Amino acid sequence: MKDSPGLHLKTYVLIFFIVLFAPLGNVLLSKGMKGIGSAKNWVPGDIFHVLASIITSGYIWLGIACLLTFFVAYMLVLTWADYSYVQPASSFSYAVVAMLSYFLLGEAVPPLRWIGILVICVGVFVVGHTHPRSTEEP
Amino acid sequence: MPEFLFLFIIVTAGTGGELCVSRAMKVVGEVHDFRPAALVGFVFRAMRVGWMWIGIAMMTLAFFSLLAMLSIENVSFVVPVTALSYAAGALGAMLFLHERISPQRWLGVAIVCAGVTLVWLSRR
Numbered sequence: 001m002k003d004s005p006g007l008h009l010k011t012y013v014l015i016f017f018i019v020l021f022a023p024l025g026n027v028l029l030s031k032g033m034k035g036i037g038s039a040k041n042w043v044p045g046d047i048f049h050v051l052a053s054i055i056t057s058g059y060i061w062l063g064i065a066c067l068l069t070f071f072v073a074y075m076l077v078l079t080w081a082d083y084s085y086v087q088p089a090s091s092f093s094y095a096v097v098a099m100l101s102y103f104l105l106g107e108a109v110p111p112l113r114w115i116g117i118l119v120i121c122v123g124v125f126v127v128g129h130t131h132p133r134s135t136e137e138p
Numbered sequence: 139m140p141e142f143l144f145l146f147i148i149v150t151a152g153t154g155g156e157l158c159v160s161r162a163m164k165v166v167g168e169v170h171d172f173r174p175a176a177l178v179g180f181v182f183r184a185m186r187v188g189w190m191w192i193g194i195a196m197m198t199l200a201f202f203s204l205l206a207m208l209s210i211e212n213v214s215f216v217v218p219v220t221a222l223s224y225a226a227g228a229l230g231a232m233l234f235l236h237e238r239i240s241p242q243r244w245l246g247v248a249i250v251c252a253g254v255t256l257v258w259l260s261r262r
Binding site: 023026027029030033034036037038039042050054060067072074075076078079080082085091093094097098101102105107109110112113115116117118119120121122123124125126 | 140159160163164166167168169177180181184201204205206208209210212213214215216217218221224231237242243245246247248249250251252253254255256257258259260
């Protein structure tokens with residue numbers, strides 16, 4: 001198996017984009033949806049009203065823009081790295097989303113949730129010490 | 139109760155969609171040229187792969203379920219619990235993409251899942 005030049009560097013750069021833009025997108029979506037509220041009874045009329053509010057929300061569109069940036073970075077990294085490597089490695093985004101929700105949205109994050117997120121990051125550390133491409137190319 | 143349905147859709151449709159996109163990316167091939175014109179060409183090549191469209195459809199379904207879930211619960215709870223997809227993702231990568239997953243990666247995925255369990259327990 002032969003690596004292209006800078007395989008690890010470009011993998012880490014794109015994973016940085018993934019862990020930044022995915023949480024930011026989710027926090028913006030949360031801000032938008034908290035303003036819109038949930039459908040009361042999940043009947044078609046309520047759902048249509050919520051959908052109409054979604055497509056006119058600036059926060060939702062900003063969130064979508066961030067998630068599209070994340071998605072392009074995600075697609076690029078998947079052209080050379082294993083899915084089973086990229087998915088766990090990108091889980092740093094769980095720590096980032098908790099921090100952003102605390103600082104930007106003022107959400108209360110209980111200690112047990114922080115511990116859970118820390119454990120997730122330990123799992124990420126373990127995964128991060130495996131080679132990005134463990135599958136033989138055809 | 140609807141939050142359980144939304145979580146199920148986020149995990150299954152989201153993971154299925156990512157697996158389809160990953161399969162499409164392997165068809166497109168590794169990207170070596172990061173200039174804007176080359177990236178646009180890359181996107182067009184990706185859009186000609188059928189798996190890409192199946193993946194996008196499934197991820198769209200997962201996206202609207204995520205929006206519904208975010209209207210009910212806090213984002214610091216919703217996003218971490220969707221990491222339930224890790225177990226499904228590793229299994230799917232092995233079975234669907236025929237990727238070889240090392241024992242160390244399985245260990246990492248298991249630790250991540252333990253963290254997700256703690257986050258779930260933090261729900262009030």
